[in-house]
Amino acid sequence: MSPEIATYIGYAASFFIVLSFALKNLRKIRIVNMVGCICFVIYGIFSGMLWPVIIPNALLCFVQVYHLIADKKKQ
Template sequence: MNPEIVTYVGYSASVFIVLSFILKDVRKIRIVNMIGCACFVIYGFFSGPLWPVIIPNGLICFIQIYHLLLGKKA
């Protein structure tokens, strides 16, 4: 993947994570945070691979999916 595109994916991941802290609706927070984490996983794969970035963000992504699909409705 083009290194410039990878950089933009990393920046967009940061924007999504920060945006998730601004929102108040729990469902929206989880969705936006999940998108940010997925972007960080993509960024990590194409930048190295950077396992310290990929592993925690991949886990957080699965946690968000779990809570969105099986968790208590907020």
Template sequence: MSPEITNYIGYGASFFVVLSFVLKDIKKIRIVNLIGCILFVIYGVYSDYLWPIIIPNAILCVIQAYHLLKKD
């Protein structure tokens, strides 16, 4: 993947994570944050495996997915 596209993925990830702090509905927050975390994982992989970005965001993806899928 070209470095330019990789940068756009990183910017998109940042946008979604920041947007998740603006929202009030917890389900929307988790969905938007999950999208941002997924994009950060993709960004980390295509930026020569930036593990400090990949690991925490992958963990957050699992946490967000768990909370979205669990039955109340």
């Protein structure tokens, strides 16, 4: 992947994370934040295995999935 595309993925990740703070619906917040985290993981991989970016965002993605599944079971 070209460095320019990786940079655009990083910008998209930042956009989704910031957008998740502007939302009010908890389910939408988790989904949008998860998309941002996935983008950051992709960015970290294609920017030279940036482990300080990959690890926390991968963990946050799993946390979001867990809460989305747990909330779905409550309904």
